[in-house]
Amino acid sequence: MPDFISRVGPQQYIAGNHVYKYLNDYFRNNSIKKALVLHGEKALLAAKKYLPDSFLATKVQYRKFSGECSPNEITGVAAQIINEGFQAIVGIGGGKVLDTVKSVADRLRIPLILLPTLVSNCAPWSSLSVHYHTDGKFLDFDTYEHSADLLLLEENVLFDSPKAYFVAGLADTLAKYYESELILTEEFIHGKTALEHAAYFAKRCQRIILGQGIQATVDMEKHIKTKRWLEVAETVIVTGGLVGGFSDQYGRATGAHSIHDALTQFPETHAILHGLKVGYGILVQLVLEHKLEEAKEVLIWLRTLNLPTNLAELGLENRFEIKEKIAAAAVRKDKMIHLLPLNVSKEAVYEAVTGVEELNDNFLREREQNGVF
Numbered sequence: 129m130p131d132f133i134s135r136v137g138p139q140q141y142i143a144g145n146h147v148y149k150y151l152n153d154y155f156r157n158n159s160i161k162k163a164l165v166l167h168g169e170k171a172l173l174a175a176k177k178y179l180p181d182s183f184l185a186t187k188v189q190y191r192k193f194s195g196e197c198s199p200n201e202i203t204g205v206a207a208q209i210i211n212e213g214f215q216a217i218v219g220i221g222g223g224k225v226l227d228t229v230k231s232v233a234d235r236l237r238i239p240l241i242l243l244p245t246l247v248s249n250c251a252p253w254s255s256l257s258v259h260y261h262t263d264g265k266f267l268d269f270d271t272y273e274h275s276a277d278l279l280l281l282e283e284n285v286l287f288d289s290p291k292a293y294f295v296a297g298l299a300d301t302l303a304k305y306y307e308s309e310l311i312l313t314e315e316f317i318h319g320k321t322a323l324e325h326a327a328y329f330a331k332r333c334q335r336i337i338l339g340q341g342i343q344a345t346v347d348m349e350k351h352i353k354t355k356r357w358l359e360v361a362e363t364v365i366v367t368g369g370l371v372g373g374f375s376d377q378y379g380r381a382t383g384a385h386s387i388h389d390a391l392t393q394f395p396e397t398h399a400i401l402h403g404l405k406v407g408y409g410i411l412v413q414l415v416l417e418h419k420l421e422e423a424k425e426v427l428i429w430l431r432t433l434n435l436p437t438n439l440a441e442l443g444l445e446n447r448f449e450i451k452e453k454i455a456a457a458a459v460r461k462d463k464m465i466h467l468l469p470l471n472v473s474k475e476a477v478y479e480a481v482t483g484v485e486e487l488n489d490n491f492l493r494e495r496e497q498n499g500v501f
């Protein structure tokens with residue numbers, strides 16, 4: 129087995145205005161006469177006005193997504209494709225729809241076309257799917273040899289998509305830098321071109337998101353589509369995807385995502401979007417690494433975006449039992465936190481969670497002293 133495998137990204141990637149028009153060319157160039165479109169309901173509503181009025185030589189049929197990227201859904205979609213002779217699959221939606229069509233395309237080895245309708249994570253870019261049981265419980269994930277054949281990022285659809293997912297996507301993408309920093313060290317990546325690229329893209333995620341993420345969110349609120357907004361959106365979808373694409377197991381989730389996973393044991397956090405729990409996880413990881421200045425920088429960034437930075441804002445009490453449960457779950461043997469080149473114990477995570485509370489208290493105290501309320 130090779131040391132690591134790069135699955136860089138889609139064969140073709142087009143971002144811009146009215147890019148769905150390219151679908152007709154793509155179908156014609158690849159002699160696709162019949163294609164199935166799997167779509168979310170809101171996703172299709174958002175995408176519809178940018179889709180071609182008609183498909184020239186291709187019969188396109190729409191199928192509504194069941195809501196979960198489950199083995200049942202994948203088998204059902206694959207069966208329809210086989211029974212009705214579709215030659216390609218198109219996904220229109222968020223990460224769950226895209227992950228489903230990726231699994232179907234891998235199973236049937238047919239062309240895969242992705243039209244994401246959210247700026248929430250790098251699912252449009254990556255060659256992997258996260259699978260769930262029909263009831264929404266996590267099942268497993270699968271990586272594929274083939275990436276998407278075509279990825280179309282329609283700026284208008286993405287710009288009009290819900291801001292909450294965008295902001296959560298920023299925090300999730302920011303984590304890519306902090307989670308891989310201790311692994312993709314200068315010494316380790318030296319001379320390994322793919323890993324050097326991964327480290328470059330991870331750093332770029334951090335720089336663009338900390339530097340421009342807040343302003344891009346304001347642009348979205350004011351409904352002013354700026355170059356800056358586009359750059360930040362592509363950072364979430366493309367640059368974030370390139371980190372994992374180039375680095376395989378070395379650029380995976382580590383500390384912040386283990387804290388995220390530990391938080392999911394509390395029903396109070398279920399309604400909080402994935403990226404927000406990961407954002408809090410970055411703080412815990414940085415305190416664990418004793419990087420208090422960086423933790424403060426991320427804390428200010430998160431607070432400016434009104435994202436949770438402490439237990440109370442996650443709906444949890446700052447109590448011994450809660451912190452103990454978070455620490456115990458985060459350091460379970462199978463957790464990615466152990467990929468960090470640190471000896472991470474339950475006690476250390478407990479201390480880090482406590483440290484994040486102190487960081488919050490200090491920040492609020494300083495702010496009060498400076499007369500800002």
Ligand SMILES: NC(=O)c1ccc[n+]([C@@H]2O[C@H](COP(=O)([O-])OP(=O)(O)OC[C@H]3O[C@@H](n4cnc5c(N)ncnc54)[C@H](O)[C@@H]3O)[C@@H](O)[C@H]2O)c1
Nearest residue numbers: 168170171174222223224245248249251254256257258289
């Ligand atoms: N494959 C990967 O590399 C990867 C990476 C990160 C996350 N994921 C997976 O992605 C999933 C999460 O994806 P997600 O956050 O993109 O959301 P999602 O696919 O769960 O969709 C969230 C909601 O947004 C709605 N929606 C989609 N487009 C919309 C639009 N334009 N306007 C209004 N509503 C719209 C959907 O109908 C849905 O209700 C999880 O299953 C996660 O495991 C996969």
Ligand SMILES: [Zn+2]
Nearest residue numbers: 300385402406
């Ligand atoms: Zn994540």
